[in-house]
Amino acid sequence: MKFIISLCFVLFCHQAFANVRISGELVGFGSAKGIVVYLPVGGYANGWHRTIYPVIDNKIDIDFNIPSPVFIKINVGGIRNIFVLARPGDDIKFKLLDTNDKYNSLKFEGSNAAGQYWYNLYNIHPLDNRIRHGELMTAILDKNKDITLKKLGGFINSQTLPLDSLYKEKKIDAEFYKLAKTDIRSMHVYNMVQEISMLQDKIDDRERIIRNQIIINALNAFAGPENMANTKAYFGKQFLGSYYTPELAANKKASKSNTYELGPYNGLLLAPDSMKSTLLGDILLFQQTDGSSEFEFDKAYAQFKIDFPKSPYIPLINSLRAGGATLSITNNIDFIVDTASNFSSVEDLKKHFKGKNVYIDLWATWCVPCRMEFPAYDLIKTDLKKNNINCVYISIDKLQAKPSWKDMVVKSHLEGYHILANDKLKADIKKLVYKNGQVSIPRYILLNKTGRIISLDAPRPSSLKLVKMLNEL
Structure with a gap:
């Protein structure tokens, strides 16, 4: 290839x-x-x-x-x-x-x-790290918040004991020890806070809600929302993104002016100046590479360049906007914008693509894991063409999202057919693919030339297993 x-x-x-x-x-x-x-x-x-x-x-x-x-x-x-x-x-x-x-x-x-x-x-296996979280969540029922925090903190500290041993045995240096420990702490705090926050929505007892919020605040402080080491660690950055939320921005609105208007990311403006440049740079980079329209990019980027003129994000974002630092792929995009009179079922799709193999990508503009798969299509482009496979991207966004949907498709440089599903097609997909159960995306479907369904849960574009399946058609 x-x-x-x-x-x-x-x-x-x-x-x-x-x-x-x-x-x-x-x-x-x-x-x-x-x-x-x-x-x-x-x-x-x-x-x-x-x-x-x-x-x-x-x-x-x-x-x-x-x-x-x-x-x-x-x-x-x-x-x-x-x-x-x-x-x-x-x-x-x-x-x-x-x-x-x-x-x-x-x-x-x-x-x-x-x-x-x-x-x-x-x-x-990331889920293995959370295997005891369910058991630990019972600790928040204890009326003594100090006991709760001792149990939660004790578990997090126990997870880095092997790392402590490696450091004492001088098998790792101080820099590795510091960043790895920071990352693991942040990973567990992030997941624990998410789980406790979900429980908060189901609680009516005001006293318990307040106590749980105190626990959340203490956990967040333990992970270090002002610790620069988090900006150098993969999971640490995820923790920072979840800490500096719009809710935090709303609660402290009077203390910070918002010249960026970052919408769902306004909380990032509350981060310390030392880490604000990387967090804001990240979200600007995300919108530029992802093609989303969650805030007014040009206005936010103009302010960013004024506030952080020496930021390493600026030359990268400028290069992206100029068409560099990206995969070079063609912009041949066939749009099927009005689906009301075209596709109302998967059977309609089979008839339209009769004689061709079809790889269907179910996604939505709001689905980050879906969009993260888009660059991988370039890796399998030759295999798709060699096996006469048509890519069909079906968005399950609401019809009102048509402008942002089309904008994202163009910015993502996706070759193939693009369908914004109408209600009938969504219902048929839910019945066929999900057996009328919970719809989860991304999801991929593979059809052969005769319209036979090869897989209702095909591998992702980034998976090596997909290439093997495509070559076996």
């Missing part, structure tokens, strides 16, 4: 940058053509902008510059995330084996190898 690499971008900053090299080998991933890497922006973790590196002879080489230690995320074929804590000057090597043995599937050499291995093993 011809592979197109993202254009490199140059970040201008007064900090001293040093090169990092990460080399990897994929064993048993025969169909892997490329991997997705979330390169840091400046010295900050990045969860939005993807850079795609080719896999040549099962090997990958990643080079970038950073001014300070930072976590990066590498996604292999939509199957496995690898987290690497990189320091200026590091030379890190990893080997990933295609095996169900999670304890022996990933090996590291180089800087903090023992810590890199432990951290990835801990995060290989």
